[in-house]
Amino acid sequence: MSDEENKLKINKEQQSQDTTEKEGINSETEQPWYMEEPARRTFFKRIAAGGGGALLAGAGSYGIARYSLEGQEVTDYPLIDEKLFKPKPQQDTILNFVSSRALNKKYPERNEQYNRLQKKQFEWINGFRDMYRKPWDNSKPGYTQMDRALQKAGWEPLNLAGSRLSANLQPNTPFNTWDQSDVEKEQYQFETKKQASDAIKSAARVFGAVKCGIARRDKRWDYDPLYDIENEKELSWKKDFPFEPKTVIVMLSSMDYDCMATAPAWTADGTAADGYSQMGVKATQMAKFLKGMGYHAVGAGNDLGSSVPYAVMAGLGEGGRNGALIAPGVGPRVRIMKVYTDFEFVEYDGPHNWGITDFCLSCGKCAEACPSDALPLPEDKNGGYGFEPSYEFSDEPGYTWNNHIGIRKFYSDAKKCYNFWVENGSACAACIASCTFNEPDFWHHFFIMAINPVMPKFLHAAMAESHPAFGYGHTNDPKKALKFWKSGEGMRTNILMKNNIGTSNKS
Numbered sequence: 001m002s003d004e005e006n007k008l009k010i011n012k013e014q015q016s017q018d019t020t021e022k023e024g025i026n027s028e029t030e031q032p033w034y035m036e037e038p039a040r041r042t043f044f045k046r047i048a049a050g051g052g053g054a055l056l057a058g059a060g061s062y063g064i065a066r067y068s069l070e071g072q073e074v075t076d077y078p079l080i081d082e083k084l085f086k087p088k089p090q091q092d093t094i095l096n097f098v099s100s101r102a103l104n105k106k107y108p109e110r111n112e113q114y115n116r117l118q119k120k121q122f123e124w125i126n127g128f129r130d131m132y133r134k135p136w137d138n139s140k141p142g143y144t145q146m147d148r149a150l151q152k153a154g155w156e157p158l159n160l161a162g163s164r165l166s167a168n169l170q171p172n173t174p175f176n177t178w179d180q181s182d183v184e185k186e187q188y189q190f191e192t193k194k195q196a197s198d199a200i201k202s203a204a205r206v207f208g209a210v211k212c213g214i215a216r217r218d219k220r221w222d223y224d225p226l227y228d229i230e231n232e233k234e235l236s237w238k239k240d241f242p243f244e245p246k247t248v249i250v251m252l253s254s255m256d257y258d259c260m261a262t263a264p265a266w267t268a269d270g271t272a273a274d275g276y277s278q279m280g281v282k283a284t285q286m287a288k289f290l291k292g293m294g295y296h297a298v299g300a301g302n303d304l305g306s307s308v309p310y311a312v313m314a315g316l317g318e319g320g321r322n323g324a325l326i327a328p329g330v331g332p333r334v335r336i337m338k339v340y341t342d343f344e345f346v347e348y349d350g351p352h353n354w355g356i357t358d359f360c361l362s363c364g365k366c367a368e369a370c371p372s373d374a375l376p377l378p379e380d381k382n383g384g385y386g387f388e389p390s391y392e393f394s395d396e397p398g399y400t401w402n403n404h405i406g407i408r409k410f411y412s413d414a415k416k417c418y419n420f421w422v423e424n425g426s427a428c429a430a431c432i433a434s435c436t437f438n439e440p441d442f443w444h445h446f447f448i449m450a451i452n453p454v455m456p457k458f459l460h461a462a463m464a465e466s467h468p469a470f471g472y473g474h475t476n477d478p479k480k481a482l483k484f485w486k487s488g489e490g491m492r493t494n495i496l497m498k499n500n501i502g503t504s505n506k507s
């Protein structure tokens with residue numbers, strides 16, 4: 001055999017081996033890889049026994065899938081208990097409170113109560129300083145100098161813009177400025193409301209948002225009063241805010257799957273910090289776009305109002321047990337930014353249902369993964385709490401000073417969460433990484449998302465159980481950090497996003 005023929009033979013053998021690996025066949029057991037895990041086998045058996053019909057029905061109809069991805073309009077969001085509900089003062093959010101010396105001085109009983117009940121000696125006001133001072137350990141994957149460097153680089157755009165405190169709800173930073181002196185005098189006129197909404201969403205896509213929706217301004221979600229942390233004073237919507245907002249444009253940017261999968265390691269905070277920087281950049285760009293068309297606008301990250309309900313009102317997803325927005329096709333791996341404007345000649349979006357909150361009732365993977373027990377487990381696992389207008393977390397009165405009660409939703413204990421961040425030396429995000437809806441952008445995940453609303457409820461728990469069996473959602477795993485730092489070699493691009501869910505709710 002000549003050298004050339006030899007090379008040809010070796011190449012053919014190599015190709016045949018590659019094909020076998022790609023098709024997922026384990027040549028030793030002759031089982032497809034996806035049947036090796038007992039939990040996966042159980043999942044497929046349950047599908048075959050109980051859910052196969054629903055699966056096939058979903059598979060048989062592209063129309064149903066499209067319909068499901070767009071969700072169904074709902075008229076009963078939000079469910080509010082008027083006896084309990086009132087607007088939330090910004091200073092009662094954890095990130096604001098822990099950044100303010102004046103508030104810590106004013107309410108010493110809050111820290112005393114938490115430390116006593118949780119048996120901690122926790123330094124609330126110095127938490128953020130202590131968090132980032134924790135020394136790296138280059139022998140510990142996810143907690144090395146390189147991981148810390150990624151995290152710091154993620155924050156850098158906000159730092160350079162003098163807007164770092166916007167992540168802790170500081171309003172009126174250079175990125176999210178309240179200055180309206182650059183609003184054009186001439187107002188651009190759209191012919192139709194649809195044209196206006198399409199234009200705003202097209203601009204959002206240019207700025208890099210993965211989704212954009214438009215909600216009416218709703219005072220129930222606005223922090224009131226606002227709070228200027230740098231100058232330690234309350235701000236009023238009427239007296240201090242530069243105009244009366246009518247509309248809130250909500251945009252989402254996504255975070256990196258492989259980086260987030262390292263949670264709660266410092267690595268994951270690299271993509272979270274970058275997400276915060278993106279919030280600043282994109283919100284300021286959208287605000288500038290509106291000002292350029294002659295309308296008042298102020299960008300916001302976590303500040304001004306509660307982002308999750310605004311995103312739900314803008315039709316971008318549903319609230320999850322983990323306290324995050326779960327957006328169809330992206331899951332909870334998103335950052336939310338808002339732009340308040342007085343422009344109101346738009347087609348408003350509205351809340352939709354994809355069966356996500358229903359799914360959360362039977363799931364609870366995020367709560368199981370939470371290292372600080374800050375999230376509620378499903379009813380059958382903790383004896384009673386699922387989804388309700390308020391939740392105390394303690395029998396002692398006043399413990400839930402930071403919760404916005406009176407809304408039917410899942411409640412978490414953000415005090416425990418923040419405490420863990422400081423001990424960990426970084427924000428955590430295990431509840432995002434572990435979520436059953438946090439999946440990479442493979443087509444079958446979009447398909448599962450699409451058929452979720454038509455799946456019988458008894459399969460939800462099985463779907464949640466099977467998720468880790470397929471290799472997803474594991475947290476606190478040093479191998480994930482090692483994998484992430486090699487993942488550049490096979491960079492994932494989000495090529496399916498636009499065609500499946502549309503960057504502006506349309507494909």
Ligand code: SF4
Nearest residue numbers: 370417428429430431
């Ligand atoms: S970020 Fe971490 S500690 Fe906080 S709620 Fe999520 S999982 Fe729990």
Ligand code: SF4
Nearest residue numbers: 320360363364366435
């Ligand atoms: S892990 Fe499960 S319960 Fe938690 S938010 Fe995601 S789907 Fe809901």
